[in-house]
Amino acid sequence: MSSAATDVAFACESVRKEFGSGPESRGVLELSLSVAAGEFLTIVGGSGVGKTTFLRVLGGLTPCTAGSVSHKGRPVAGPPDGVVMVFQDYGRSLLPWRTVEKNVALGLEGGDVATAERQRRIDDALGRVGLLDSRRQYPWQLSGGMQQRLQIARALAVEPDALLMDEPFGSLDAITKASLQDELLKLHAASQKTIVFVTHDVDEAIYLGDRVVVLAGRPAGISREFDVSLPRPREQLETRELSEFLELRHEVHLAMGHA
């Protein structure tokens, strides 16, 4: 690996998150973790374990109670530059009164991107997710898979270093899910962006990730970590039939407490 690839994107040291305050407070998260730049890290855990909370802490949407979180060496206090979150509920995350194209433009309205450059980035992002022909449509006219593609395009348009994805394919059907997984892998291979991807789907976590972290317990901590050395590019059929894939699948399920 080159030295650039081993740079640290996110570093969490003794991060603790509590909900409530005083004697009523309860710890929901307690962990240390670092994510390398360009890494595709997947986080699995049962529902309600604190995966989303952890992702929100990384994205600066929720402050942690104790410990430190940094992105590229700078402490995270609020959403860091170059980090964008993709939400699970695409229906509630897109602006229904804006066309596909104008939804993608949203992320560029905060910065000082010139008009021509803005249009280039919108076209580029829509092209990457295959939505150029739908640019004048409204989100509610699109299928669920296309809406989630749109949310990904909107994130890509700001050209972030890191994407934080919260169960983005959780509510899609199996076929749509598989094609979006492959598109995301292609995107990662082409751009080497850091991706932290939360899911409750063990197979998805192994199929996508360079490394799988299992969150469990209360407060949630890292119960186990697995390096995934499956060959890339990954293939929906071949990769999932490899004995290494099946062994990992077995181990991850055990780590999650599935007997």
Place this chain on the structure above:
Amino acid sequence: MDAGDQSAAVAAQPGLLLRVARQAGRRTNFYGFATIAALVLLWQVVIATGVVDVEFMATPTEIAGAIGDLAASGELATNVVHTLSAVLIGWAIAVVAGVAIGTLVGLSATARDYSMATIDLLRALPTIALVPPAVLAFGFALKMEVAVIVCAAVWPVVINTAGGITQVPRELRDVARTFQLSPLRTAFGVVLPAALPTVIVGMRLAMSLALILAVVAEMIGNPAGLGYAMVFAQQAINPPEMFAYVVVIGLLGVLLNLALGAASRLLPPVAAAALAERERR
């Protein structure tokens, strides 16, 4: 907004508006109109034949004749203009003030904590009771009617604006945060447009309240406009003319509501919400 943004917005508009117009055409309910026509016919027959014994009454044809006479003399137009200006001025002030207060209350938990008790107290007051004090404060004048309308119509706007803002999905606020939009851009570009369909509900409630209060203020306060003309016709024992004003006030309410509904669908968030709702079915 730069030129590129605007041209994209303009290019996107016709699609949405055209769809709204088509939906409106398809929505016309002919069976509903048939029921109304049948009821008017029934009224005509019952009164003209004298089946039902009432002291003073008018048939639909007599009422239509009275409306024609009032229109020809110019009396109707004068009264409509007076009442309509009170309604529109009062409603406009209520909307501006209500959206401003509602936005503040919706966005700030502190403002909510301090103001909700006062708002709940004030909006629970029976608004008709405001007319006598308003007459003392402002005299028999248009501004008395406007004051009464504003005091009553501002609350639905405040409540619906604040409620609409607090009900904006958390995801949308998070989206604004993850893209690091400024507070102003978040408020005007994300939160307020998302709350707009609910704000419009408040504006429509305010419009019907405004008409009711204008008429009441004219009946028991300011001797002018449709409300006063109606009471005057009643005291002159002129049922056709009295009913003519009842009908005109009713029609005015229907037209104001329709106009506001149509105007609100020109706003992309309202049009999108309405169409998205319909496509979901």
